[in-house]
Amino acid sequence: MxxxxxxxxxxxxxxxxxxxxxxxxxxxxxxxxxxxxxxxxxxxxxxxxxxxxPEVVLDAEQDFYVQRNAAVHRGAHQLAEEATEAFEDARARVASFVGVSPGELVWTSNATAGINLVAYALSNATLGRGGEAARRFALAPGDELLVTESEHHANLVPWQELAFRTGATLRWIGVDDDGRLRLDELDGAVTDRTRVVAFTHASNVTGAITDVTPFVAAARRVGALTVLDACQSVPHLPVDLHALGVDFAAFSGHKMLGPTGVGALYGRRELLEAMPPVTTGGSMVEVVTMTETTYAPPPQRFEAGTQMVSQAVGMGAAATYLAELxxxxxxxxxxxxxxxxxxxxxxxxxxxxxxxxxxxxxxxxxxxxxxxxxxxxxxxxxxxxxxxxxxxxxxxxxxxxxxxxxxxxxxxxxxxxxxxxxxxxxxxxxxxxxxxxxxxxx
Amino acid sequence: MTSSMEQLYQQVILDHAKFPHGRGLGARADGQSHQVNPTCGDEVTLQVDVASGVVDDVRWEGQGCSISQASISVLHDLVVGQDLAHVDHLAETFRALMQSRGAGLDDEAAEDELGDANAFTGVGKFSARVKCALLGWTALNDALIKSGAREDA
The missing domain is CATH 3.90.1150.10 (Aspartate Aminotransferase, domain 1)
Known part of the structure; x- marks a missing residue:
């Protein structure tokens, strides 16, 4: 597409x-x-x-606190059920808004947190966490991470840090005088060592919209993961992440008429299932003993601790508002x-x-x-x-x-x-x- | 234009911004500091020479808005030739002026001491711009610390 x-x-x-x-x-x-x-x-x-x-977003947040506030995904009382339904209904609304399944959508505190989640999951896999399934994410010195010169710091600094932690090399493609990404550099920049291709869907500075297709094609050719910064596209364009074919995409609630404090990370289902957790603690576990823990399936595996429930509900209302327009x-x-x-x-x-x-x-x-x-x-x-x-x-x-x-x-x-x-x-x-x-x- | 704009961009500020004093770095300095304003990317590199407890010279290079550039230019005029105790006193007075939310210090002695720097009174009304006006003063303080001159004094 x-x-x-x-x-x-x-x-x-x-x-x-x-x-x-x-x-x-x-x-x-x-x-x-x-x-x-x-x-x-x-x-x-x-x-x-x-x-x-819009008022519907403010009302949705207020309504949650006035009518439904309770801890989600725990407790068997009616209020807890209603709160959980509101939370998961919001996930379904946002997922549907970007053309993915609810199970592929992880709540994050913002888009920055979503991109960092992917980077740290790769880091943890590099340390051997996540077992056999996560080995596909492990990086070695000499592996390459590819970004663009157009990135917001949120889709640049986490990859710089990942490179420092793992010995991978950070590479990038340039921008032409009009502010468009240099697609002609893409084929040379993607090599057999490329493991991640992280790029913006639309620049927050130049406004240029990226043609995603050649990035996905180049990444797939060498088996690299694609990570899309969709912060500027999701609020302003029809976006179908499955159709785009990216592996991960991050976007925030507050840029798409929703509240601050909430964002979403899309991850292709089989990737989320294989990925080790990043933030650990309550709510993201199956069995915990004094020495080890097994983890919940995604998306809960990546949602440790009490979530930003009212904001998620607000983001769901924002997605519906935009979808209705x-x-x-x-x-x-x-x-x-x-x-x-x-x-x-x-x-x-x-x-x-x-x-x-x-x-x-x-x-x-x-x-x-x-x-x-x-x-x-x-x-x-x-x-x-x-x-x-x-x-x-x-x-x-x-x-x-x-x-x-x-x-x-x-x-x-x-x-x-x-x-x-x-x-x-x-x-x-x-x-x-x-x-x-x-x-x-x- | 509203009156608060005219108060913010006084002619003194526009003149200093257009023809700044003390610009141009030397090969060496007793103390040097590089400061950035991370919100807007304004930068200054400021050098200071100190002899017998007196600021002998201030030189700087930078890029930034008219408020930051003019403020460094005024700083240059105020502190060169002054002893360190007076420089610290001026810095403190200027900070107090910036924190007065545009009201000024209501203190004639302070106004006399600050001279051209009184033109920045209106900046205090715009909290986002206070950092611009203080960029050079922050650099001066850091450069003085690095010069070691305060310990000698």
Whole structure:
């Protein structure tokens, strides 16, 4: 499956959100109503960092505590049963949202924890834990871990650390001047020693969407595991992880309209079944004696201790909310917004995009630099107009270094973003260079 | 522009950011420190020379926002030629100014001592920017520790 969303479909133009539908969506998000300093309306263009939450998500969390709160997967009383049902129902909703089975979906505290879980499971297998079944995950000096220059630190640092612990070598493929991954480097970079190919589904900086197919094909050719960072794709595109064919994928709740403190790790069933546990303790065991322990089947094997139940329930509600809107419609709406964001940035003199300047295979996430003005100062001027953008390196220092900049400003849209908000952003951006006494402006 | 923006980006700050003082590192220094602001990637390398308990020179290189760059430039002007006790006193006063949430110190003596650094009063209103203004001061303190000059004093 390729993730092209620009190509006209055989069924005609994909359904997008109509004006009335968008207004209804916005009404679902209480925070979008609030005003900022001096009564300015909020223009929230920082959804790539964290999304706002619809009322159904807030209600689901509250309802859990008001009606169903009890320890899950233990206790035989009615409340415990209802809490367990809510928890597992949320797992089923999230799993179905990304096209996998509930048993293949592990709750994690966030996406970072999901990627670390895989890295540490490989580490434990390298130490001989997990027995014969886990031997397939063991690494040896000279084995290779392949990442990309585009990764968020969450999908880079855990692999650096795994390499240090095991003697494996970290390799990477580069990024071209448009911010697209250098697929031409893939065949040379994947060797017989490659054991893991970890890559982003969509860059949180450039907005470029990765064509997953060649990565999976190259990894399969040599028997390497694929690990997909799906944090930026799952909230914004239809994602079917089985169809993509990756072995693992991590994503977070808070970027997909859900709560903080919860994320999910998808693992192909036979891999999760063979993997040794990472965090150990209560709830993830079968038989415990004073000297040893046997472990529960997945996903519980990877869910030690009391889980973030209300947040999981909230994430389940977020998945249902997005599914009901229809991810095709969400993606079409955001595709339109990506075009508006790129036009806005292109219309202001002295502003340069870091990433693709066309809307093909691209999220509505646009990072840019303003000549002569540091990103932090750009963000401050935009904030004064009520426009919230992210400034800094967005947890992707190597990618910024690749483009010779320390920091960028980044505007990211979501399902609730409107054309009018992007017009406010454009006007505020046009005022940045003049404010600092530089040429340009509208 | 709102008044808080005008208070934040005073002309003094914009001027220092555009034409910073003390820029350019030397081959050696009595003390040197490299500091980063991990939230935005701002960086500074600051060198200090100390002779007989007096800051003889401050040199620096860095990249960052106008607040951080201007603050280091002002720091340079304030501390060169001052004895270590006074430098520490200035650093403490500037930190107090940053923690005043934009209200200022209401202390004429302190205002006289801080000179151009009073222009940063408005920064205190923006908690995310306080770190920018303090980056150079953090580097100076670290460089002074590394110079060993405080032990000699």
């Amino acid at each position: 390729t993730s092209t969303i620009d190509a006209p479909s055989d069924l005609g133009t994909p359904r997008t959100l109509g004006a009335a539908e968008l207004a209804a969506v916005r009404a679902d998000f209480p925070l979008l109503e609030r005003t900022l300093r001096d009564g300015r309306p909020l223009v929230y263009l920082d959804s790539g960092a964290t999304s706002q939450k 229809g991810m095709d419609a969400v993606a079409a709406h955001e595709h339109h917004l990506a075009g508006l964001l790129l036009d806005a940035v292109a219309s202001v003199p002295g502003v340069r995009v870091i990433g693709p300047t066309d809307t093909r295979d691209r999220l509505a996430a646009v990072s840019f630099v303003v000549d002569g003005v540091h990103a932090h100062d750009v963000g401050q001027v935009l904030d004064d107009a009520g426009v919230a953008v992210r400034v800094g390196h967005h947890c992707a220092q190597p990618l910024h270094r690749r483009f010779g900049v320390a920091a960028t400003a980044r505007a990211t849209a979501a399902v609730y973003t409107t054309d009018e908000e992007i017009a406010v952003f454009r006007e505020a951006l046009a005022g940045v260079r003049p404010f600092f006494g530089l040429g340009g402006g509208a």
